[in-house]
Amino acid sequence: MASHYNAPVLMVSAVASGQGKTTVTAALARKLANMGRKVRVFKCGPDFIDPAILERASGAPVRSLDLWIVGREACRAQLAQAAMEADVILIEGVMGLYDGNPSSADLAREFGVPVMAVIDAGAMAQTAGAVVHGLRDYGPVELAGVIANRVGSAGHASMIAASLRGIPLFATLPKQAVSLPERHLGLVLPDEIPDLDALLDQLAGQLNFDEAAWSSLRPARLQLDEALQAPTIAPVPPLLAGRxxxxxxxxxxxxxxxxxxxxxxxxxxxxxxxxxxxxxxxxxxxxxxxxxxxxxxxxxxxxxxxxxxxxxxxxxxxxxxxxxxxxxxxxxxxxxxxxxxxxxxxxxxxxxxxxxxxxxxxxxxxxxxxxxxxxxxxxxxxxxxxxxxxxxxxxxxxxxxxxxxxxxxxxxxxxxxxxxxxxxxxxxxxxxxxxxxxx
Incomplete structure (x- = not known):
């Protein structure tokens, strides 16, 4: 009989690229780590840059999850290992929630992972509810709640929360005077960002965090014993021994x-x-x-x-x-x-x-x-x-x-x-x- 693992597992995704997924995931990982939680972060899809930022934010190695490139069983084995070690697992999605084949939504559904939707609220208020309900229902996916990025004020946050019609607003992040810098292939790498750890701590401190809502998160019911007890991944042959x-x-x-x-x-x-x-x-x-x-x-x-x-x-x-x-x-x-x-x-x-x-x-x-x-x-x-x-x-x-x-x-x-x-x-x-x- 398969047992379950108690660490909450969340897919942090959005309607599109550019909504602030990496910033929010990094802020959330650093905040949880600063609270004494052991955090493991994964990146959905092929990427080299975001994982480097997220590794600094969480203090733990960041690996890739992709149903096609990495494969279902290897993804399952990585999640199983992390579930044994971590207090919380975050998976940063790639592009928009349903973009790509396989998509972040496909990965979330494959392993029963609820989605935490990041929305860029900088230029919207009540429309946030329509966006979030669309994200939830199109797939559909299990939606844990929402993190609103670039929120202008407490009143703005209240309008967003009311528009969600029962979907929890777990956290808000204000418009940032200083954000993670970018270039043509994505974010700038950690070693090139002056005082990155101070910036991550600042973002974590600005994350307006509903601790009661977070404590009410139920663990994802990941049935991963099969991956732990009878791995289907063949051992790697010693084809480069002595090289x-x-x-x-x-x-x-x-x-x-x-x-x-x-x-x-x-x-x-x-x-x-x-x-x-x-x-x-x-x-x-x-x-x-x-x-x-x-x-x-x-x-x-x-x-x-x-x-x-x-x-x-x-x-x-x-x-x-x-x-x-x-x-x-x-x-x-x-x-x-x-x-x-x-x-x-x-x-x-x-x-x-x-x-x-x-x-x-x-x-x-x-x-x-x-x-x-x-x-x-x-x-x-x-x-x-x-x-x-x-x-x-x-x-x-x-x-x-x-x-x-x-x-x-x-x-x-x-x-x-x-x-x-x-x-x-x-x-x-x-x-x-x-x-x-x-x-």
Missing amino acids: KIAIARDAAFMFLYPANVDTLRAMGAEVAFFSPLADQPPPYDADAIYLPGGYPELHARALSEASHWQASMRTAHAEGVPIWAECGGMMALAETLSDKEDTVWPMAGLLPGHVAMQKRLAGLGSQVMPTPQGDLRGHTFHYSSMQTIVTPLVHTAKHPSGAQGEAVYRVGSLTASYFHAYFPSNPAAVAALLSRSAA
């Missing part, structure tokens, strides 16, 4: 799923980090090199002047060391990179061609990369374009349409694409990418 994988990690290369590093280690690999921005070469004894995505366009000058790093990458490539470069990693290995000011910077030059930043989004969404070992799942999100004479080895396919996605290039021992791979979806494919047989 050293060098991973670029610094302010230019930080779009890295923690689960990717976990998967490499589970396959028996030793992981070593290095910083191209600090002009560090990968370890001389590395068996393979992994360049994840990030913001090379913001650090183009430093990368162009990192002569030791560039030379080491050219040497490794000439010696046949397997290199997997995704998105920003690929951009840094092109011949040149044009930044947002159209300044052209020389890059490492392993992949013939030129990368140019653009104002419009060039790629977004879940995709799958076909490999001889089966499908490797992941996503794409970029504002640049690649011009190259290299014929793609293969293209990814968009999910769920199956339309042609990103090009995957192979030049010697280098495999490169705008595609961000989620390694746990196919460890065998990842091991092959990072083995000399890949070339």
